[in-house]
Amino acid sequence: MEGEDENRPASRTGAVMDAIRRRIASRALAPGERLPSIRAFAAAMGVSPSTVVEAYDRLAAEGLIRARPGSGFYVAGALPLALAAAQPPVERAVDxxxxxxxxxxxxxxxxxxxxGWLPADWMPGAAIRRATRALLRTDDALLADYGATRGAPALRRLLARQFAAEGLEASPDQILLAASGTQAIDLVCRFLLRPGDTVVIDDPCYFNFQALLRAHRVQVVGVPYTAEGPDVARFAEALAAHRPRLYVTNSALHNPTGASLSARVAHRVLTAAAAHDVKIVEDDIFADFEPEPSPRLAVLDGLSRVVRIGSFSKTLSASIRCGYIAARPDWIEGLIDLQVATNFGGPSPLAAGIVLGTLSDGSYRKHLxxxxxxxxxxxxxxxxxxxxxxxxxxxxxxxxxxxxxxxxxxxxxxxxxxxxxxxxxxxxxxxxxxxxxxxxxxxxxxxxxxxxxxxxxxxxxxxxxxxxxx
Amino acid sequence: MEGEDENRPASRTGAVMDAIRRRIASRALAPGERLPSIRAFAAAMGVSPSTVVEAYDRLAAEGLIRARPGSGFYVAGALPLALAAAQPPVERAVDxxxxxxxxxxxxxxxxxxxxGWLPADWMPGAAIRRATRALLRTDDALLADYGATRGAPALRRLLARQFAAEGLEASPDQILLAASGTQAIDLVCRFLLRPGDTVVIDDPCYFNFQALLRAHRVQVVGVPYTAEGPDVARFAEALAAHRPRLYVTNSALHNPTGASLSARVAHRVLTAAAAHDVKIVEDDIFADFEPEPSPRLAVLDGLSRVVRIGSFSKTLSASIRCGYIAARPDWIEGLIDLQVATNFGGPSPLAAGIVLGTLSDGSYRKHLxxxxxxxxxxxxxxxxxxxxxxxxxxxxxxxxxxxxxxxxxxxxxxxxxxxxxxxxxxxxxxxxxxxxxxxxxxxxxxxxxxxxxxxxxxxxxxxxxxxxxx
CATH class of the missing domain: 3.90.1150.10 (Aspartate Aminotransferase, domain 1)
Incomplete structure (x- = not known):
C-alpha cells in the first residue's frame, strides 16, 4: 500500500476533482444527483479509473459528494453560509x-x-521524529488500541526509576499517566475535593490554577509567595483559619516568580499540612529545567499526603499530550476509576511511546x-x-x-x-x-x-x- | 542526526551498560560515587567515547545513574524494593x-x-502509518506546539462539510475538538450540570454514562429503550416527574442494544425536551458504522438544544485520541474556557493531524x-x-x-x-x-x-x- 497514492500524478487527480467541482458549481450536477460512473468518467477524462476513485474519495472527504455503498457517489446538499462566515474575536476581561x-x-x-511555553524551534524535533518513526515500525496494537488504565507500563517503570534516583520511592503502579499535567491536576481535584471545599494557592500562582479550581466550585485562599516558597507563618494561619482540604503549588521554578522552595520552608509546609490534614498537589512540570533538583515536598513526604504532577509539555512537546500523577496506591485506584469514567482509559499509547522513546535514547537529556x-x-x-x-x-x-x-x-x-x-x-x-x-x-x-x-x-x-x- | 543511534552496534553500547550495572550491583561503584570519565572508560573498554556517552545516557534514563551538568555522571541511590513488588489485581463488584x-x-x-472496541488488526494500520509519516515531514510547530483552543482548524472544517452533507449546518467554529468522545461528554456535563441535577439516560445504556454521571454528583433516571429509541411515553413522564436538565443517549447503533432511533421517536423526543427545556447529548461515536445515516436528534434540532459528540476511537484508532463536540456557538465559548481550565488547550495537534490525514486521502472511507x-x-x-x-x-x-x-x-x-x-x-x-x-x-x-x-x-x-x- 505504502506510497501508492504518492506515485500517482497529483495533477491528474486534481484535474478530475476540478472538473467535478465546476459541474457542481454550475449546477450541471445538482444536489442529490448521481455522479458519472467511475469507468465512464475515467474514459471521458482520459485518465485511469483509479485516478477517478481517488478524486471522488477526496471530494467525499471534503463533503462535496457522498458515497452510498454499492450505489455510487452523489452530490451532497448545498454548503451552509455559516461555513464561510468568520466570527469576530471575543473581547474579554483581563482575567x-x-x-x-x-x-x-x-x-x-x-x-x-x-x-507559557518555548518556541517550536527550541524543541527537539529530530528526536520526536526519530521516536515516532521507531513506533511506526512496531505492531498495530500500539497504533490502534486503547492503552492500559494506568498508561504505558514501560514509561511508568522509567519514571519510577528516575524518582528513585531522586530519593522518591514509588512503584510503577503508583504512577498514572494522563493527557497533560493540567488534566492530571484536574483528576486529583475531582478525587479529593467536594464543591464548597477550600483550597490554598500561592499568591501569585499559575493563573490556570484559579480557572481550574473555579471549575470545581471551591473557595480559594491565597498565601503570599516568597523567594523560598510560601510565607510559612501566613500558610499556617490560613490552614488554621480556613480548614482547607488541599494546597496546590509548584515547588521548583515556581510559576510565575521562578523561585524555588527551600528545604526549611518545605519542612514547615509539610508539618503544618500534617497538623491540619491538608493534602498537597505539587505540580512539578518545570522540574527538568533545574540545573540540580531543589527540595521537593513529594520527596520529603514520600507520597503520603503529597501528589506529584509532571508532564513533558514544556520540555519535549505540547502537541504530544502526556502528563502523570504519582500518588498513594489507594488514591491511584480511585483516580483510575475517575479517569476511566471521564476520559475512558489513559493518555494516548502513541503519545506515551514517543515520550518513552526520547527519554530512553538519551536525546531528551541532551536536549535539556x-x-x-x-x-x-x-x-x-x-x-x-x-x-x-x-x-x-x-x-x-x-x-x-x-x-x-x-x-x-x-x-x-x-x-x-x-x-x-x-x-x-x-x-x-x-x-x-x-x-x-x-x-x-x-x-x-x-x-x-x-x-x-x-x-x-x-x-x-x-x-x-x-x-x-x- | 537521523539514524545516528541506529548505526552504532547495539551490542557495544549494551556491553558498556552491563559493565556499569555489574559494578553498581557489586558496590564497586557505590551510590553517589562518580562514574569513570567517558574518555577513560572508553579506553578501558576498547570502544569509542560516543558509545560510552550513549550507554551512560541510557543508564541515566533508567535512573541508575545521574548526570550533573558540567561535572559528569554519578551512581544514583538504591532502587526501592517497591519497584519489584507486583500488586495483586483488585477484586471488584460487577459494577x-x-x-x-x-x-x-x-x-x-x-x-x-x-x-467495546475492534481488534487492532481490524483497524487501518497502513493508513495511520502513512498519515503519521506525512506529518513528520511537516514543520516543527505541529510536533511541538499547543494547538488552538478549538483544535485543528482543517479537521474542524472537514467535519463541518461532512455535517453539511448530512443536513446539519454548523460553522467550523461550532466544533470543539477534545481528547476523546468520553472527555467531550464530560466537558459538556461540566458545562450544563450542577451537583444534584437530574439526568435521564436510556435503560439499558453504555455503562460508562453511569460512571461519568456519578463523577458529576447528579441523580440518574433511566427510561426503557425500545427497538426504535427511548419509550416516548415513559420519556415524557420522566421529564414531567423529575425535571431533568439533560438527556444523554446514542441515537445510531445504540450501545448496548444496537437499535437505531426512528424519525417518529426522534421528533417526539425533541418535542418533549423542548416542552421541559431539557438539553440533549447525542453521543454519535458509532455513526460511521451505519450503512446509511439514520435519523439524528442533532440534525432535526439544528444544534439548538442538542450537542453532537463524535470520535474516531472505534473506527480508526483508540491510541490516537481525538473526539469532538458540535454545539451552539455560545456553548462552545463556555466549553473552550472549561477545556483550557481542565486540560490546557485542546487535543493533541499531532492526533488531530493523523485523523485529518486518513479522512482526507480516502483511506478512512475505504476502510469503513x-x-x-x-x-x-x-x-x-x-x-x-x-x-x-x-x-x-x-x-x-x-x-x-x-x-x-x-x-x-x-x-x-x-x-x-x-x-x-x-x-x-x-x-x-x-x-x-x-x-x-x-x-x-x-x-x-x-x-x-x-x-x-x-x-x-x-x-x-x-x-x-x-x-x-x-
Whole structure:
C-alpha cells in the first residue's frame, strides 16, 4: 500500500476533482444527483479509473459528494453560509483565561512574550521524529488500541526509576499517566475535593490554577509567595483559619516568580499540612529545567499526603499530550476509576511511546542540557533588555524561561497588556496570577519568546500609552 | 542526526551498560560515587567515547545513574524494593467499572468478547502509518506546539462539510475538538450540570454514562429503550416527574442494544425536551458504522438544544485520541474556557493531524466500506454461534459490532461473567448497562472479538457453572 497514492500524478487527480467541482458549481450536477460512473468518467477524462476513485474519495472527504455503498457517489446538499462566515474575536476581561486564550489562539503574526511555553524551534524535533518513526515500525496494537488504565507500563517503570534516583520511592503502579499535567491536576481535584471545599494557592500562582479550581466550585485562599516558597507563618494561619482540604503549588521554578522552595520552608509546609490534614498537589512540570533538583515536598513526604504532577509539555512537546500523577496506591485506584469514567482509559499509547522513546535514547537529556545553557543566557540578556525599559526582574530564577518583573512607576500591567495587544503582542499582566489582585504593577515575561527585535519598542510604547497611576 | 543511534552496534553500547550495572550491583561503584570519565572508560573498554556517552545516557534514563551538568555522571541511590513488588489485581463488584477495567487491563492471554472496541488488526494500520509519516515531514510547530483552543482548524472544517452533507449546518467554529468522545461528554456535563441535577439516560445504556454521571454528583433516571429509541411515553413522564436538565443517549447503533432511533421517536423526543427545556447529548461515536445515516436528534434540532459528540476511537484508532463536540456557538465559548481550565488547550495537534490525514486521502472511507461488510458477516455468524448455546440476540442491528442477547433459562449475566473470568474471558453482563438493574439475564457480545475458537466452549461452561435461577 505504502506510497501508492504518492506515485500517482497529483495533477491528474486534481484535474478530475476540478472538473467535478465546476459541474457542481454550475449546477450541471445538482444536489442529490448521481455522479458519472467511475469507468465512464475515467474514459471521458482520459485518465485511469483509479485516478477517478481517488478524486471522488477526496471530494467525499471534503463533503462535496457522498458515497452510498454499492450505489455510487452523489452530490451532497448545498454548503451552509455559516461555513464561510468568520466570527469576530471575543473581547474579554483581563482575567485568568485572558493569557491562555490569547496565547493559544494567537495568529502567526502575533508575538507572545506572555505565553507559557518555548518556541517550536527550541524543541527537539529530530528526536520526536526519530521516536515516532521507531513506533511506526512496531505492531498495530500500539497504533490502534486503547492503552492500559494506568498508561504505558514501560514509561511508568522509567519514571519510577528516575524518582528513585531522586530519593522518591514509588512503584510503577503508583504512577498514572494522563493527557497533560493540567488534566492530571484536574483528576486529583475531582478525587479529593467536594464543591464548597477550600483550597490554598500561592499568591501569585499559575493563573490556570484559579480557572481550574473555579471549575470545581471551591473557595480559594491565597498565601503570599516568597523567594523560598510560601510565607510559612501566613500558610499556617490560613490552614488554621480556613480548614482547607488541599494546597496546590509548584515547588521548583515556581510559576510565575521562578523561585524555588527551600528545604526549611518545605519542612514547615509539610508539618503544618500534617497538623491540619491538608493534602498537597505539587505540580512539578518545570522540574527538568533545574540545573540540580531543589527540595521537593513529594520527596520529603514520600507520597503520603503529597501528589506529584509532571508532564513533558514544556520540555519535549505540547502537541504530544502526556502528563502523570504519582500518588498513594489507594488514591491511584480511585483516580483510575475517575479517569476511566471521564476520559475512558489513559493518555494516548502513541503519545506515551514517543515520550518513552526520547527519554530512553538519551536525546531528551541532551536536549535539556543544551536548553538549560541557552535559557540561562537568554534570562540574562532579557533581564538587561527589560532593565533598559525600566522593568526590573524581582527574582533571579535558577532555571526555566520566566522572569517576574515590576513595571516602572506603578504602571498597571492589564493596561499595558491591552495596549500591547493592539500591536499584536501578548503579555501576561501580574494580576492574572494573583487571587488577591495585589500584583497590578507586575508582569511575567517568557525570555524564550523575546527574540523578535520589535518587542522592546512595542513594550516601550505600551508602557507610555498605558494610563499613568493615580 | 537521523539514524545516528541506529548505526552504532547495539551490542557495544549494551556491553558498556552491563559493565556499569555489574559494578553498581557489586558496590564497586557505590551510590553517589562518580562514574569513570567517558574518555577513560572508553579506553578501558576498547570502544569509542560516543558509545560510552550513549550507554551512560541510557543508564541515566533508567535512573541508575545521574548526570550533573558540567561535572559528569554519578551512581544514583538504591532502587526501592517497591519497584519489584507486583500488586495483586483488585477484586471488584460487577459494577459499571467492571467491564471497563477488566477490558482495558486485560493481559494478552485474555479474550474480550465483552469489550467495546475492534481488534487492532481490524483497524487501518497502513493508513495511520502513512498519515503519521506525512506529518513528520511537516514543520516543527505541529510536533511541538499547543494547538488552538478549538483544535485543528482543517479537521474542524472537514467535519463541518461532512455535517453539511448530512443536513446539519454548523460553522467550523461550532466544533470543539477534545481528547476523546468520553472527555467531550464530560466537558459538556461540566458545562450544563450542577451537583444534584437530574439526568435521564436510556435503560439499558453504555455503562460508562453511569460512571461519568456519578463523577458529576447528579441523580440518574433511566427510561426503557425500545427497538426504535427511548419509550416516548415513559420519556415524557420522566421529564414531567423529575425535571431533568439533560438527556444523554446514542441515537445510531445504540450501545448496548444496537437499535437505531426512528424519525417518529426522534421528533417526539425533541418535542418533549423542548416542552421541559431539557438539553440533549447525542453521543454519535458509532455513526460511521451505519450503512446509511439514520435519523439524528442533532440534525432535526439544528444544534439548538442538542450537542453532537463524535470520535474516531472505534473506527480508526483508540491510541490516537481525538473526539469532538458540535454545539451552539455560545456553548462552545463556555466549553473552550472549561477545556483550557481542565486540560490546557485542546487535543493533541499531532492526533488531530493523523485523523485529518486518513479522512482526507480516502483511506478512512475505504476502510469503513470494508469494515461494514466484514461486520455484517460476523454479526450473522456470531448470532448463529450464540444461538447454538441457547443465547438469543434480541435485536438485529443494522451495523456495528454489538449483539444484545438474552441468556438461556434466566441465567444471571454477572454470575456467568465471573465464571468466564476464571478462564480469562471478559464478558459484559447486562446489568452493568442497566440503571434499574433489570437486565440480569442479558449480555452484550462484541462480534469482532469472538474469533477465537475456544470462546464458545468457555461460554458454554460458564453458563453451566453459573448458578441456576431460583
Amino acid at each position: 485568568p483565561f485572558w493569557v491562555s486564550r490569547q496565547s493559544l489562539d494567537a495568529t502567526p503574526d502575533m508575538l507572545r512574550p506572555g505565553c 542540557d543544551a536548553l538549560r545553557g541557552r535559557l540561562a543566557r537568554r534570562r540574562r540578556d532579557v533581564a538587561a533588555l527589560l532593565g533598559g525599559l525600566g522593568i526590573r526582574a524581582v527574582t533571579e530564577p535558577r532555571g526555566g524561561f520566566y522572569l517576574w518583573c515590576r513595571l516602572p512607576d506603578g504602571r498597571d500591567g492589564a493596561a499595558v497588556a491591552r495596549q500591547a495587544m493592539r500591536e499584536k503582542l501578548v503579555l501576561a499582566p501580574g494580576n492574572v496570577f494573583s487571587v488577591t489582585q495585589t500584583a497590578a504593577d507586575m508582569m511575567r515575561f517568557n525570555v524564550a519568546q523575546m527574540g523578535d527585535p520589535a518587542i522592546p519598542d512595542i513594550i516601550g510604547r505600551a508602557l507610555r500609552a498605558a494610563e499613568a497611576p493615580a | 459499571p467499572f467492571w467491564v471497563s477495567r477488566q477490558s482495558l487491563d486485560a493481559t494478552p492471554d485474555m479474550l474480550r468478547p465483552g469489550c 466500506d470494508a469494515l461494514r461488510g466484514r461486520l455484517a458477516r460476523r454479526r450473522r455468524d456470531v448470532a448463529a454461534l450464540l444461538g447454538g448455546l441457547g443465547i438469543r440476540a434480541v435485536t438485529e442491528p443494522r451495523g456495528g459490532f454489538y449483539l444484545w442477547c438474552r441468556l438461556p433459562d434466566g441465567r444471571d449475566g454477572a454470575a456467568v461473567a465471573r465464571q468466564a473470568m476464571r478462564e480469562k474471558l471478559v464478558l459484559a453482563p447486562g446489568n452493568v448497562f442497566s440503571v434499574t438493574q433489570t437486565a440480569a439475564d442479558m449480555m452484550r457480545f462484541n462480534v469482532a472479538q469472538m474469533g477465537d475458537p475456544a470462546i464458545p466452549d468457555i461460554i458454554g461452561r460458564a453458563l453451566r457453572a453459573a448458578e441456576a435461577p431460583a
